[in-house]
Amino acid sequence: MSKATRTDARTAAPHAADRHDVIRVHGARVNNLKDVSIEIPKRRLTVFTGVSGSGKSSLVFDTIAAESQRLINETYSAFVQGFMPTPARPEADVLDGLTTVISVDQQRIGADPRSTVGTVTDANAMLRILFSRLGEPHIGPPSAYAFNVPSVRASGAITVERGARKAVKATFQRTGGMCTRCEGRGTVSDIDLTQLYDDSKSIAEGAFTIPGWKSDNVWTVGVYAESGFLDPHKPIRAYTKKEMQDFLYREPTKVKVNGVNLTYEGLIPKIQKSFLSKDKEAMQPHIRAFVERAVTFTTCPECDGTRLSEGARASRVAGISIADACAREIRDLAEWVRGVDEPSVAPLLAKLGHTLDSFVEIGLGYLSLDRPSGTLSGGEAQRVKMVRHLGSSLTDVTYVFDEPTIGLHPHDIQRMNDLLLRLRDKGNTVLVVEHKPEVIAIADHVVDLGPGAGTAGGTVCFQGTVEGLRTASSVTGRHYDDRAGLKETVREPTGTLEIRGANTHNLRDVDVDVPLGVLCVVTGVAGSGKSSLLHGSLPAGAGVVAVDQSPIRGSRRSNPATYTGLLDPIRKAFAKANGVKPALFSANSEGACPTCNGAGVLYTDLAMMAGVATPCEDCEGRRFQTSVLEYRLGGRDISEVLAMSVAEAEEFFGSGDAATPAAHRILDRLADVGLGYLTLGQPLTTLSGGERQRLKLATHMADKGGVYVLDEPTAGLHLADVAQLLGLLDRLVDAGKSVIVVEHHQAVMAHADWIIDLGPGAGHDGGRVVFEGSPADLVAARSTLTGEHLAAYVGR
Numbered sequence: 203m204s205k206a207t208r209t210d211a212r213t214a215a216p217h218a219a220d221r222h223d224v225i226r227v228h229g230a231r232v233n234n235l236k237d238v239s240i241e242i243p244k245r246r247l248t249v250f251t252g253v254s255g256s257g258k259s260s261l262v263f264d265t266i267a268a269e270s271q272r273l274i275n276e277t278y279s280a281f282v283q284g285f286m287p288t289p290a291r292p293e294a295d296v297l298d299g300l301t302t303v304i305s306v307d308q309q310r311i312g313a314d315p316r317s318t319v320g321t322v323t324d325a326n327a328m329l330r331i332l333f334s335r336l337g338e339p340h341i342g343p344p345s346a347y348a349f350n351v352p353s354v355r356a357s358g359a360i361t362v363e364r365g366a367r368k369a370v371k372a373t374f375q376r377t378g379g380m381c382t383r384c385e386g387r388g389t390v391s392d393i394d395l396t397q398l399y400d401d402s403k404s405i406a407e408g409a410f411t412i413p414g415w416k417s418d419n420v421w422t423v424g425v426y427a428e429s430g431f432l433d434p435h436k437p438i439r440a441y442t443k444k445e446m447q448d449f450l451y452r453e454p455t456k457v458k459v460n461g462v463n464l465t466y467e468g469l470i471p472k473i474q475k476s477f478l479s480k481d482k483e484a485m486q487p488h489i490r491a492f493v494e495r496a497v498t499f500t501t502c503p504e505c506d507g508t509r510l511s512e513g514a515r516a517s518r519v520a521g522i523s524i525a526d527a528c529a530r531e532i533r534d535l536a537e538w539v540r541g542v543d544e545p546s547v548a549p550l551l552a553k554l555g556h557t558l559d560s561f562v563e564i565g566l567g568y569l570s571l572d573r574p575s576g577t578l579s580g581g582e583a584q585r586v587k588m589v590r591h592l593g594s595s596l597t598d599v600t601y602v603f604d605e606p607t608i609g610l611h612p613h614d615i616q617r618m619n620d621l622l623l624r625l626r627d628k629g630n631t632v633l634v635v636e637h638k639p640e641v642i643a644i645a646d647h648v649v650d651l652g653p654g655a656g657t658a659g660g661t662v663c664f665q666g667t668v669e670g671l672r673t674a675s676s677v678t679g680r681h682y683d684d685r686a687g688l689k690e691t692v693r694e695p696t697g698t699l700e701i702r703g704a705n706t707h708n709l710r711d712v713d714v715d716v717p718l719g720v721l722c723v724v725t726g727v728a729g730s731g732k733s734s735l736l737h738g739s740l741p742a743g744a745g746v747v748a749v750d751q752s753p754i755r756g757s758r759r760s761n762p763a764t765y766t767g768l769l770d771p772i773r774k775a776f777a778k779a780n781g782v783k784p785a786l787f788s789a790n791s792e793g794a795c796p797t798c799n800g801a802g803v804l805y806t807d808l809a810m811m812a813g814v815a816t817p818c819e820d821c822e823g824r825r826f827q828t829s830v831l832e833y834r835l836g837g838r839d840i841s842e843v844l845a846m847s848v849a850e851a852e853e854f855f856g857s858g859d860a861a862t863p864a865a866h867r868i869l870d871r872l873a874d875v876g877l878g879y880l881t882l883g884q885p886l887t888t889l890s891g892g893e894r895q896r897l898k899l900a901t902h903m904a905d906k907g908g909v910y911v912l913d914e915p916t917a918g919l920h921l922a923d924v925a926q927l928l929g930l931l932d933r934l935v936d937a938g939k940s941v942i943v944v945e946h947h948q949a950v951m952a953h954a955d956w957i958i959d960l961g962p963g964a965g966h967d968g969g970r971v972v973f974e975g976s977p978a979d980l981v982a983a984r985s986t987l988t989g990e991h992l993a994a995y996v997g998r
Contacts, residue, residue, distance in 0.1 A: 222244075222299050223243065223244050223245075223299075224241040224242060224243055224244060224299055225241070225242040225244060225266065225298070225299045225300060225301075225600070225631070226240075226241050226296055226297070226298040226299050227239065227240050227241075227242070227261070227265060227266065227294060227296070227297060228294065228295045228296035229294055229295030229296065230260075230261060230265050230292070230293070230294040231293040231294065232260045232261070232264045232265050232292050232293050232294070233257065233260040233264060233660075233888075234255075234257050234260060234656055234657060234659055234660040235257050235260050235261060235265070235660045236660040236661050238257070238261060238660065238661065238662055239662075240261075240649065240662055240665065242266075242631075242633070242647065242649070243631075243646065243647055244299070244301070244598075244600075244631045245598075245626070245629055245630065245631055246626065246631065246632075246646040246647055247622060247623065247626045247632045247634065247644065247645050247646050247647070248631075248632070248633050248634070248645060248646065248647040248648070248649060249634045249635075249636050249641060249642050249645035249647075249648050249649070250262055250633065250634065250635045250636070250649045250651065251635075251636060251637060251642060251648065251649070251650050251651070251678050251920070252650050252651035252652045252659065252663070252677070252678060252920065253652055253653075253654065253655050253659065253677055253920040253922060253923060254655055254876070254879075254893065254918055254919060254920055254923060255655030255656050255659060255879045255880070255893075256651040256652045256653075256654070256655055256659035256660070256920075257651045257659050257660040257661075258635045258651055259604065259635060260660075261649075261651065262602055262633050262635055263305065263307070263602065263604070263635075264292060265292045265294055265297070266297070266300065266303065266600070266602070266633070267303045267305050267600075267602050268289050268292050269291065269292050269294075269297045269300060270300045270301070270302060270303035270600065271289065271303060271305075272289050272290075272291060273300065274302060275287075275288070290815075300600070301598055301599060301600045301631060302596075302599050302600065303599075303600045303601075303602055304591060304599055304600070304601050304602070305602045305604075306584055306587050306588055306591070306601065306602065306603050306604070306606070307584065307587075307602075307604045308581070308583065308584050308604050308605065308608065311575040311576070311578060311583045311586065311587075314575075314576070315387045315388075315389075315574070316349065316350050316386050316387065316509075317574065317575040317576065318528075318571060318572050318573060318574055318575055319569050319570070319571050319572070319573045319575060319578070319586060320528055320571030320572065321350070321575070322575050322586065323557065323561075323586060323589050323590065324557070324590070325554065325557050325558065325571055326348075326528070326571060327344070328550060328553060328554040328557070329347070329524055329527060329528070329554065329571070330344035330345075330347040330348055330524070331344050331547075331550060332519065332542075332547060332550055332551070332554065333347045333514075333517060333519055333524045334346065334347060335546070335547050335550075336519045336542075336544060336547065337517035337518065337519055337524075338517065338518060338519070339516065339517055340517070341377065341513040341514065341516075341517050342377035342513075343377070345376065345377065345378055345379065346377040346378065346379050346511075346513065346514060347379045347510070347514045347517070347524050348378060348379045348380070349379050349380050349381065349386040349508075349509035349510050349514075350380065350386055351376070351378030351379060351380055352378045352380045352382075352385070352386075353376065353377050353378045353380070353382075353511070354374070354375070354376045354378070355373075355374070355375050355376075356373070356374045356375075357371075357372070357373040357374070358371070358372065359371055359372070360372045377513075378511070379510050379511050379513075379514040380509070380510075380511060381502060381504055381505035381508070381509055381510055381511055382504075382511070383502050383503070383504035383505065384502035384504070384505060384509065386509045387502070387509065388501065388502055388505070388507045388508065388509045389499045389500060389501060389502060389507070390499070390500060390501075390502050390503075391474070391478060391497050391498070391499050392497070392498045392499075392500060393470060393473060393474075393496060393497055394495075394496050394497070394498070395450075397411065397492070397495050397496035398410065398411065398412055398469060398473065398496060399411060399412075399438055399469075400438075401437065401438040401439040402437055402438075402439060403437060403438070404433075404434060404435050404436055404437050404438070405423065405426055405427045405432065405434040405435075405438075406427060406434045406435050409437075409438055410422075410423055412473070412492070413488055413489055413492050420459060420460065420462070420464075421464070424459055424460075425457065425459060425464050425465075425466050426449070426466070426469075428457075428459040428460065429457045429459070429466045430457065431445070431448040431449075431452065431466065432445055432448065432449055433445070448468070449468065449469060450468050450469050450470050451468040451470055451471070452466065452467065452468040453467070453468070454466070454467045454471075455467070473496075477489070477492075477493055477497075478493070478497065505525075508525035508528075508529070508572070509572075510524065510525050519542065520538070520541065520542050522538070525572075527571070528570060528571040528572040529570055529572055530570060531567065531568055531569070531570055531965045531966060532558050532561045532562065532566065532567050532568075532569055532570065532571065533558075533561075533562045533567035533568070533965075535558055535570075535571070536555060536558035536559055536561075536562060536567075539551055539554055539555045539558060540555055556593055557589065560589045560592040560593060561589055563592065563617075563621070564585050564588055564589060564592065564617075564618075564621060565585065565610070565614045565617055565618070565728060565964075566582065566585055566586065566589075566728075566729075567964070567965065568708075568728075568729035568963075568964035568965025568966075568967075568968070569582075569729070569965075579608075579609045579733070579913075581606075581607075581608040581609025581610060581728070582609060582728070584603075584604070584606060584608070585606070588606075588621070591625075592621070596630075597628050597629040597630060598629055598630065598631075599630050599631070600630065600631040600632075600633060601625055601630055601631070601632050601633070602633045602634075602635075603622070603632070603633070603634045603635065603636075604635050605635055605636055605637065605917070605918065606618055606622070606634065606636070606641075607636065607638050607640070607641055608914065608917050608918075609728055609914065609917075609946070610728055610946060611725070611726065611727040611728055611946050611987070611988070611991075612640070612946065612948065612988075612991040612995075613727055613987045613988075613991060614727060614728055615638065615640045615641070616640075618641075619640065619641060619644050622634065622641075622644070623644060626646075637918070637919065637920050637921060639682060639683075639921070642668060642671070642678075642682070643668055645668055646667075647665070647666070647667070648664070648665065648666060648667065648668055648670075648671050649662060649664075649665045650662070650663045650664040650665070650671065650674065650676045650677075650678045650679070651663065652676060652677055652678075653676065653677060654879065655878075655879030656847055656879030656880065656881065657847065657879075658879065659879075663676035663677070663678075664676045664678070664679060677920070677922050678920070678921065678922075680922075681920075681921040681922045682921065684921055684922075684925075685949075685995060685996065685997065686924075686925075686928070686948070686949035686952045686953055686996075687952060687996055688952050688977050688978050688981065688996055689952075689953060689955075689977070692720070692954075692955040692956070692976050692977075693719065693720045693721070693935065693955045694719075694720075695717030695718055695719050695720050695955075695956070696718055696719030696720075696940075697717075697718040697719065698715040698716060698717055698718060699715070699716040699717075699718055699740065699741065699744055699909065699940075700715055700716075700741070701713065701714050701715075701716065701735065701739050701740065701741070704734070704735055704738075704739035706734040706735075706738030706739050707731065707734040707738065707969075708729075708731050708734065708965055708966060708968055708969040709731045709734050709735060709738075709739065709969045710969040710970055712731075712735065712739070712969070712970065712971055714735070714958060714971050714974065716740075716942060716958070717940075717955070717956050718908075718909065718940040719935070719938070719940055720935060720940070720941075720955035720956055721931055721932070721935050721941050721943070721953065721954050721955045721956075722940075722941070722942045722943070722954065722955065722956045722957075722958065723942075723943050723944075723945050723950055723951050723954040723956070723957050723958070724736060724942060724943070724944050724945075724957075724958045724960065725944075725945060725946060725951060725957060725958070725959055725960070725988050726959055726960035726961045726968065726972075726988065727961055727963060727964050727968070727987060728964060729964030729965050729968060730960040730961045730962075730963070730964055730968035730969070731960045731968050731969045731970075732944045732960055733913070733944065734969075735958075735960065736748075736911050736942060736944060737911070740911070744909060745908045745909055746909045746910075746911055747902045747905050747909065747910050747911070748911045748913075749895060749898045749899045749902055749910065749911065749912050749913070749915075750895065750898075750913040754886050754889070754894050754897070754898070758801075758885045758887055759789070759790060759800070759801065759885075760885065760886045760887075761844075761882065761883045761884055761885055761886060762848070762872065762877070762880050762881075762882055762883075762884060762886070762897060763844060763882040763883060765886060765897065765901070766868050766871075766872065766897070766900060766901050767868065767901075768865055768868045768869065768882065769788070770784075770864075771862050771864035771865040771868075772787070772840075772843060772855075772862065772865050773785075773787040773788060775835055775855075775860070775862045775865065776833060776835050776840055779833075779834075779835045779859075780833040780834075780835075782833065786830050786833070787826075787830065787833075787840045788800075789801075789802075789825040789826060793826050793827055793830040793840070794825065794826065794827070795818055795820055795821035795824075795825055795826055795827055796820075796827070797818050797819070797820040797821065798818035798820070798821065798825070800825050800826070801818075801825065802817065802818055802821065802823045802824065802825040803815040803816060803817055803818060803823065804816050804817075804818055824841035825841060825844075826839075826840060826841055835859070835860050836854060836858055836859045836860025837859075838854070838860070843882065844881070844882045844883035845881060845882075845883060846881065846882055847878065847879055847880065847881050847882075848869055848872045848873055848877055848878045848879070848880050848881075848882065849873060849878035849879070851865075851869050851882055852866065852869040852870065852872075852873055852878070855869060867904075868900075868904075871900040871901075871903045871904070872897075872900045874900065874903070874930050874933070875896040875897075875899050875900045875903075875927075875930060876896060876919070876923050876926050876927065876930075877893065877896055877897060877900065880893070893918060895912070895913065895914075895915060895917065896915065899912065899915070903934070908938070908939055908940055909939070909940045909941075909942065910934065910939055910940070910941050910942065911942045911943075911944075912941065912942070912943045912944070912945075913944050914943075914944060914945055914946070914947075915927055915931075915943060915945070915950075916945065916947040916949075916950060924947065924949050924950075925949075927950075928949065928950065928953045931943070931950075931953075932953075935955075948991065948992055948995035948996075949995075951977055951980075951988070951992050952977055952992065952995065952996055953977075954976075954977055955976070956974070956975070956976065957973065957974065957975065957976070957977055957980050957988075958971060958973075958974045959971070959972050959973040959974070959980065959986050959988045959989070960972065961986060961987065961988075962986065962987070972985070972986045973985060973986050973988070973989065977992065980992060981993045981996060
């Protein structure tokens, strides 16, 4: 054999490293997965689909991504691991062929008042360096342009422990960019004193009108009455100037009240600490109503809402300040950066320009860097997280996306598809959880989970090509080509909700009449002003019930039964049937297992090792005392009831010995919104954004408000579930409610009675009503981007 022949023979044999071309998962049992075994091709785009609750996220995020992250964490030292989250190994027999996973999910970015689009993407950090190098007048280092950094000055003696101990005089100074008036928040709070007390009364007569401030409460009213600074029997309006100063603004001072040492503090700082430092959404309804009534937030008059100090606002580069730069739309700021010609900062300008161009490329060019991160939608938050990965030099990485098209107009979905394909073509594995047919169509490989939701799901119904899915007998295969048609007749409005001169954010003095008594859809490209119109411009007192996808606050003890109030009638029914107290049937009260305190599991913290959650041996994970589980209703104990799905419980409480009309009504509403697969005791922390919104909708369906505003209710809904949602919306309207939906899904647009289309573009290119009328008229006119896509969808 010649030398050349031997070389060719060696080349023809596959290299050992090339055999690892799939991610293998065998025997996955996380959440509702039923021993799932699957092989996912690497360096390909794989779409995971299936009805809501079928196990897509359990397989992709809680199994593949979680194990990859766990293995990466183990490469760090034990010291570093002590500061990192420590997830346990997912329940699976084999997890092989994993690569580094970058998860891009829909979790909202923290809503800290000082968190903005610029701070969460590092764009602000680069801008601050740019201004610290080129700004005129020069005011200091990058921290001088940061609204999160206060200026600090100090001087004094410090002791140096080097050889002989000696005291050295030292001074310290740091220049920060924080506005001293609003402390970097951009807004200041103004408290309406008339909502805090009745000045015609004395403290002894009950002058305070603050919730929870009763005359016999020594920690609140008692401190003011017995402090010695005020006359408790004098009407507040008769206070001297000094007494009023002490009453409203006195610094914290130690006082003795009835032999107890307490701290006296002026009323204004006390209210700010006890009420205004908390998240308003986490407050009880009556406390929230008090705060909304007593406190108004206005733009800071000193910095005009820019959050920055006077020096930072005065320093300029190429004619603009850093405040002006952050207030510009990102696409305009990118143009400005390209116009700055300064060789000394060329690498910085190139990096900053690339970051800003990535925003534009991903469809977020209409945002500004000073936009508070808490105001971003779930879809916008996910795309902001994607910015840092575009243009990355990393390859052979697994990117995991959770419905990346949420919040995207059909016009924008093609752009997102191009980005996903580009990530794949660089040699990465791209895993996408998605329902939209437009995204499924570009997949190299499709995995369909089901066949149902919850316990009826958790198996692989189909895997293969898109063409194979079209002919498959799975739920997704049967509904893949479903298209809703235009309604032949539309409802006539019973009235209108007038919006006049709306100018919130990018709206341009919009005048529009929103029809009542019908299904009205507000649509338009992302950033066109839809949310600004409905959440920022609807007239107060219109009886509007807003249902969005914001997180539901609660611990892992919170579940659908506690959130909807379903547990109350269930507890009462158990108590009545057994002649005992209702509190026994709460895992957070008297009936809780004393060993695990009603959690069902015992948590063992192992520092840098994965924490272990073991089922409680006493209650065997059922959360209740053994004596409580002896009480039964309709042959079931309370733990068995909480393990039921909504659909099972609806049947259980609908008839027979367990018939409970109050519980059955709530369960009916949960089934109506498509949550029949949820178990009553499932932790709220495990719900998706779409499930959270539908849970809120089920709760609000009992409200007396006549106008519902829904924010993309199709988020997280499978093609087969959209028809059920449309039926629910129809039932709400037929029951006399007015339903206004912010939506991009063409099926909902086609089913609407009235459409309001905003645009024509995003940001300063939007903010106008470009069409209002029936879906048929929109299709016939084809005068907007929405009209063109809707016409293509219905085949006109």
